[in-house]
Structure formats: C-alpha cells, structure tokens
Amino acid sequence: DAGVIQSPRHEVTEMGQEVTLRCKPISGHDYLFWYRQTMMRGLELLIYFNNNVPIDDSGMPEDRFSAKMPNASFSTLKIQPSEPRDSAVYFCASSLGAIYNSPLHFGNGTRLTVT
Amino acid sequence: QQQVKQSPQSLIVQKGGISIINCAYENTAFDYFPWYQQFPGKGPALLIAIRPDVSEKKEGRFTISFNKSAKQFSLHIMDSQPGDSATYFCAASTSFSGTYKYIFGTGTRLKVLA
Numbered sequence: 001d002a003g004v005i006q007s008p009r010h011e012v013t014e015m016g017q018e019v020t021l022r023c024k025p026i027s028g029h030d031y032l033f034w035y036r037q038t039m040m041r042g043l044e045l046l047i048y049f050n051n052n053v054p055i056d057d058s059g060m061p062e063d064r065f066s067a068k069m070p071n072a073s074f075s076t077l078k079i080q081p082s083e084p085r086d087s088a089v090y091f092c093a094s095s096l097g098a099i100y101n102s103p104l105h106f107g108n109g110t111r112l113t114v115t
Numbered sequence: 116q117q118q119v120k121q122s123p124q125s126l127i128v129q130k131g132g133i134s135i136i137n138c139a140y141e142n143t144a145f146d147y148f149p150w151y152q153q154f155p156g157k158g159p160a161l162l163i164a165i166r167p168d169v170s171e172k173k174e175g176r177f178t179i180s181f182n183k184s185a186k187q188f189s190l191h192i193m194d195s196q197p198g199d200s201a202t203y204f205c206a207a208s209t210s211f212s213g214t215y216k217y218i219f220g221t222g223t224r225l226k227v228l229a
Contacts, residue, residue, distance in 0.1 A: 004158070031215070033217070035219075041221075042204070042219055042220065042221035042222050043159070043204060043219040043222075045217060045218070048215065048217075050215070055215065056215070091158050091159075093158070103149060103161035103164065104151075104159075104161070104217065106158025106159050106160065107158050108156065108157055108158050109157075109158055
C-alpha cells in the first residue's frame, strides 16, 4: 500500500489567496483526520470524518477553513482567504475502525507558507 | 481537560544512554495511549501504545510505563542510538459516547549524540 498521500508537499501563496490541500487515505480506512502542526501549538486536530461524513469540526479555527470528503478515497482542506498565521504543516491521517485495532497512518504533510 | 502535557520539550542523550519522556493527562475517559515518532519531513508514525489495564509495555528498546492513579505515562528508550533522533509525541484517545478524541502532546525533540 502506498500509504496516505498528500499533495502538494509544499505550497507558497500570498495572503488573501485560496489554498486547497489534498489527501488520499489508505484504501479501506473509514476514518480520516486533518491535523495542523506548528512549533507553538504542536499537532492540532482540525476535523475528522467517518465514512466520508464530518463528525467533529470543532478544531477548525474559523470560517475561512473548510473540509470535504466527497468519496472514500479523497478529501480536501480549503483555506479561503489565507493569512500568514495559517502557515504550518498540515497532515492528513487515516485509520481503520476502532482505535485499538488500527493506529493513525499519517501522510508526509503539506508545508504551507502564506506571505 | 482535553490536554495532554508532555515534557521535556527537548532532550539530548549520549549514545547508549536512556531517554525518558513524560506525559500527563486529566480526562479519565482516555483509554488508549500511543507514542508516535516523527522524522524531519515525514508524518508521525506509531511507535508503541498501551491501554490502561496494564502498567508497562515493552517492545524492543522501547517501554511505556503507565500510572493510572497519577494519570501519567512515560516512554523509555533504552540503549539510545543516533538513529532514534527524532521528535516524539505522546497521545491519548477515547471513543467514549460515540465521539472520537485523539489528542497529542506538544512533542519532545530527542537528539542522541554519537
């Protein structure tokens, strides 16, 4: 299995622009998570899906952030408009079923820089 | 109550030494405690995990010690090697009441000197 695939690996954009991050989870996994990693705040859970349905988006910082999962093999995280404080590494992770049976499998992340 | 507090923030250990990282939690609903290892440019990867019905779990050079009454758990890396140099995250999770919480500590950057 190729693992969780994220694209792009790096994104540099100007303040005010729309940014879309993409994730392909491991085939068969029914949970998908979006995390944001910064030096100051560590790994923060933004939102997670179960069977393509958003379950908890309480970690989404504000309305500028939105996430979708149109099917079991694809998810997007969109920031519109982007701001410099959104600069971070964004990780997607997937897991299968109950937490005891399967750990979170992370992608290699997208490093976002907003200037 | 959802936080997981991790210390130290950074750690330098000589090759062959013991690395110890500590975590503490408050939410008694947490029932699964994994440790993740992250190398630069990569996503975190599961290293070892424990459930609160046991006090210790060992896998090779890595051991988790768990103290349920104190709500603390720690990672011990025996015979630390330069290849262990990475950032380590503790985490705590629960699927209580149908919700699924997976909270990470702030990370410990470990450097093992050759």
